Amino acid sequence: MEGQGDNITKHEQLLQHIESLKVGSEISVRKLAREMGVSEGTAYRAVKEAENLGIVITKERIGTVRVEKKPRNISDQLTFGDVVDIVEGHVLGGANGLNKHLHKYVIGAMKVDAMIRYIDADSLLIVGNREDVHSLALEQGAGVLVTGGFGTSREVKTLADELDLPVISSRHDTFTVASMINRAIFDRLIKKKIMLVEDIVDSKPRLNTLKISSTVAELRQLSLDSGEQRFPVTDEWNRVIGIVGRRDAEELAEGQSIEKVMVRSPVTAALQTSLASAAQIMMWEGIDFLPIVDRNRKLVGSLTRREVLQSLRDVSNQPQLGETFDHLIWNGFADERDEEGKLFFHGFITPQMATDLGTISEGVLSTLMTLSAFKAAKDITGNDYVLDNMSTYFIRPVQIEHAVIVMPKLLEISRRTCKLEIEISHMDILVAKAVLMLQSIDHG
Numbered sequence: 480m481e482g483q484g485d486n487i488t489k490h491e492q493l494l495q496h497i498e499s500l501k502v503g504s505e506i507s508v509r510k511l512a513r514e515m516g517v518s519e520g521t522a523y524r525a526v527k528e529a530e531n532l533g534i535v536i537t538k539e540r541i542g543t544v545r546v547e548k549k550p551r552n553i554s555d556q557l558t559f560g561d562v563v564d565i566v567e568g569h570v571l572g573g574a575n576g577l578n579k580h581l582h583k584y585v586i587g588a589m590k591v592d593a594m595i596r597y598i599d600a601d602s603l604l605i606v607g608n609r610e611d612v613h614s615l616a617l618e619q620g621a622g623v624l625v626t627g628g629f630g631t632s633r634e635v636k637t638l639a640d641e642l643d644l645p646v647i648s649s650r651h652d653t654f655t656v657a658s659m660i661n662r663a664i665f666d667r668l669i670k671k672k673i674m675l676v677e678d679i680v681d682s683k684p685r686l687n688t689l690k691i692s693s694t695v696a697e698l699r700q701l702s703l704d705s706g707e708q709r710f711p712v713t714d715e716w717n718r719v720i721g722i723v724g725r726r727d728a729e730e731l732a733e734g735q736s737i738e739k740v741m742v743r744s745p746v747t748a749a750l751q752t753s754l755a756s757a758a759q760i761m762m763w764e765g766i767d768f769l770p771i772v773d774r775n776r777k778l779v780g781s782l783t784r785r786e787v788l789q790s791l792r793d794v795s796n797q798p799q800l801g802e803t804f805d806h807l808i809w810n811g812f813a814d815e816r817d818e819e820g821k822l823f824f825h826g827f828i829t830p831q832m833a834t835d836l837g838t839i840s841e842g843v844l845s846t847l848m849t850l851s852a853f854k855a856a857k858d859i860t861g862n863d864y865v866l867d868n869m870s871t872y873f874i875r876p877v878q879i880e881h882a883v884i885v886m887p888k889l890l891e892i893s894r895r896t897c898k899l900e901i902e903i904s905h906m907d908i909l910v911a912k913a914v915l916m917l918q919s920i921d922h923g
């Protein structure tokens with residue numbers, strides 16, 4: 480560890496030590512601090528980051544344990560192991576089958592002869608303390624989730640171990656368990672739709688880089704060989720120290736160093752950054768090349784504006800499966816055009832949008848105006864936008880089940896920005912108004 484101490488921090492050394500531990504090893508903050516010669520606070524922060532990275536987890540009654548990091552490719556299907564975590568349960572038998580996927584879950588609220596037609600292989604039966612049903616489900620190739628904190632018989636546990644089909648117990652009731660699993664499925668669908676930087680970087684070919692000692696001739700040759708125009712510049716530890724483009728060196732002789740023209744301390748992004756955030760970073764900074772670094776600031780890849788925007792378009796063309804709050808708010812609204820062909824929106828205020836006072840939440844009103852601005856701007860230019868700033872005026876309260884009209888009005892537009900005025904009215908009476916400035920993420 481002493482040989483590395485000059486180059487990496489104690490925090491990084493702790494993370495590397497945790498990564499080097501065998502899968503299944505128990506981790507104690509106090510023991511880790513003593514072994515590495517650091518404070519318990521420093522050790523605790525390293526353990527929490529390792530948990531965020533997915534290389535350790537905290538288990539009830541066991542503690543913090545080193546685990547294998549799960550791959551990013553999120554499956555639509557849950558595993559029985561996922562269900563154990565979701566319902567805060569514990570395994571009674573069949574632990575070897577926790578990695579199996581389940582394709583549906585069934586609530587056993589009927590007689591046995593009626594239930595059997597719904598139970599098939601790789602499904603999960605949610606049921607109370609009915610041991611005859613537990614055995615039946617296992618024989619049909621299904622796992623069992625026992626609700627209410629009940630257990631099961633020794634015979635059922637033995638059968639579960641023989642068939643490698645988990646029997647799980649949860650302290651929650653049947654309705655709560657089903658709701659928890661349903662929410663987890665929708666959350667997973669939403670996460671699958673959200674692309675991260677690592678989803679693109681992992682699929683790209685070998686990364687081309689230059690060193691600070693590289694010459695203009697090497698830059699030009701690398702550009703010819705790869706077809707790329709911009710390259711990251713790294714130091715001896717593969718940390719990004721700059722960016723250089725072929726155009727930057729046009730006036731230099733081939734033997735000169737690229738150090739004179741490279742852009743120092745460039746903006747970078749991490750692998751866990753979402754593509755939308757990466758696009759916004761590139762927009763704000765006015766750049767079209769973004770180096771990607773790991774937690775030690777070492778280069779692992781790069782992205783261009785074109786790659787980011789193309790990936791965002793590909794994602795937006797996929798069917799929407801999970802629903803976010805924005806989608807739920809907008810579900811009750813439809814678009815229409817007036818006699819002049821201008822776009823406007825109309826819909827009803829639902830009870831879910833209300834405050835305790837029975838009027839619509841100001842946050843929901845702001846969201847409605849923001850979403851309508853995005854849709855109106857895209858209708859005009861075909862581009863996607865992010866919100867820059869917004870001035871909002873709440874003029875009159877709006878009650879639930881009132882019909883409202885959202886009317887966008889274009890005030891100003893340029894290649895990079897779009898300014899709109901949004902008015903919400905009920906029965907021709909103005910109830911809210913906003914002026915929004917949007918920034919395009921598609922320009923250039």
